[in-house]
Amino acid sequence: MATVDGMALGKDYATQECSIARALEIIGERWTLLVVRDALYGVRRYNDFLVHLGIPRAVLAARLQTLTGEGILEKRRYQQSPPRDEYVLTERGRALWPTLRALGLWGREHFTETQLRYFRHADCGTELGPYGECPACKAVVPLEDVVMEPGPGLDRAPADPVSRALLKRKRLLEPLETEPA
Amino acid sequence: MATVDGMALGKDYATQECSIARALEIIGERWTLLVVRDALYGVRRYNDFLVHLGIPRAVLAARLQTLTGEGILEKRRYQQSPPRDEYVLTERGRALWPTLRALGLWGREHFTETQLRYFRHADCGTELGPYGECPACKAVVPLEDVVMEPGPGLDRAPADPVSRALLKRKRLLEPLETEPA
DNA sequence: ACACCTTGGTTCAATGACCGAACTGACAGT
DNA sequence: ACTGTCAGTTCGGTCATTGAACCAAGGTGT
Structure with missing residues (x-):
């Protein structure tokens, strides 16, 4: 059973002929x-x-x-x-956003009581649909036009400075500004 | 054997306040x-x-x-x-289909050369969009109305009987019929 | 009755991944 | 020279995964 692949990164699913398996070999760890x-x-x-x-x-x-x-x-x-x-x-990497959006929505609907974060279309304020589209504009929203803001379930005074910086309403991909120590 | 403790399954992400992290604790192994x-x-x-x-x-x-x-x-x-x-x-469990669809599409676009499987809307034959919707009917297709069929990249004579059974055109969730040994 | 097969597991030793803590090295400021 | 920050690497211990062997309940064939 030779691995056809030369480089053998971590954990593979050698017998699987499937793009889901290929994806999980990369981002499944x-x-x-x-x-x-x-x-x-x-x-x-x-x-x-x-x-x-x-x-x-x-x-x-x-x-x-x-x-x-x-x-x-x-x-x-x-x-x-x-x-x-x-x-x-x-x-x-940015192309993983729809996957993460779908996964987060699944997690929220089945395992979280309160809403932790909202993701909205910056142009119209509508909350995004299950794959990152805007239900009002009926179009997929580019990442730069998605605003994230904290929901009621999120701790308002987290211990680490990065979590604190992420409480600010901001756009996806917009570089995070942490407080100077 | 396992986890005597009330819940505490294997690997959690204790510090994360996030529905993606909650989801990954369940299906991320x-x-x-x-x-x-x-x-x-x-x-x-x-x-x-x-x-x-x-x-x-x-x-x-x-x-x-x-x-x-x-x-x-x-x-x-x-x-x-x-x-x-x-x-x-x-x-x-069925609610994970959009996530898996998005993940598979990402894997195919970035790490696979040929198409391995097609997923179509049974009613109209249109290939599904990135989150499992039908671009023609503009509606999310129920799982029972999704047909899967092999694409050109899939091995036509796989070793195991389950892979062989999965070469047949069939609907999602439809119970698999393996060849009697 | 007896042997043997299938299905759905459990047990076990060895390997590999992950963990936290300590250490390193490059640079800046005082 | 000393202290501090950033971005790692190294290391011993622990935990998960692996493959192979074993087990048990219920058929089937003779």
Whole structure:
């Protein structure tokens, strides 16, 4: 049983001939989709992912490398003087938004009592439908035109600064501004 | 065996206040979404999941138990004489179809060369859109009205009988008929 | 009655993934 | 020179997954 594939990333589903299985080989590992979610919410820096997710450092480093290698995130330098990099979503990464939207809606309807966040079409204020479309405009809303705002179920005074920054009404992908320590 | 503790299934994301994280605690473990996918395709029996997925027996048993416990699958007796049970999707489980559709489409567009399966609206033959809706009828198609059929990329002579049975054009959820050995 | 098959599991040792804490290294500010 | 921040790497322990073997209940064939 040779793995046809040369590089053998983590956990594969070798016997499966299925695009769902292929997708899960890439983004099905623990923490991975939460990293992508945070990136959609505007998180870009290693340390912000770290404190917001509560993920072990080694695992975060591994996930960022895999996601970068698969073309879902892109690592780029945003300042020179102390050299600092940030991780931003590529087109391929942004294309995961409908999946995450559907998954979040499923989670909310079946396992959450209160609404945690609202996602609305910036142009008209309508809450998004199950795959990220605007029911009023009847069109898929580009990520930049989606505003996220906290719902009643969300803790108003979270411990970590990233969660606090995410309480502010903002657009998807808009870089997160954390409080200066 | 397992989780004596009230709930606390395996891997949680304790710090996350997010319906995506809640969802991933339930269906984010390895193999779980593939079990749900197979169930949507009409697989119902332990042995069919086993040979189709190539999953270790212990893991399959654990996943079926978790999914049953979370109300995603329901275990029910379908014959008495040799007592046999089957696992069928509940409403909560069927509600995962849009998520899996979105995920599969993402996988196909970014990591697959050829089309493996088509999913069409039975009434009009139109291929489904990215969240399981019919672009022609402009409505979400109920699962029973979705026909799946093999695409050009799918192996025509797979080794296991479940994959062979899945080559037949059939509707979602329609129970799979494997060849008698 | 006896052997043997199918279905649906459970048990076990070995491997691999994940965990938290400590350590490293590059740079900046004082 | 010392302190602090950021972005990792290293390390020992723990937990999940794996494949193979074992088990049990209920047929079927002779």
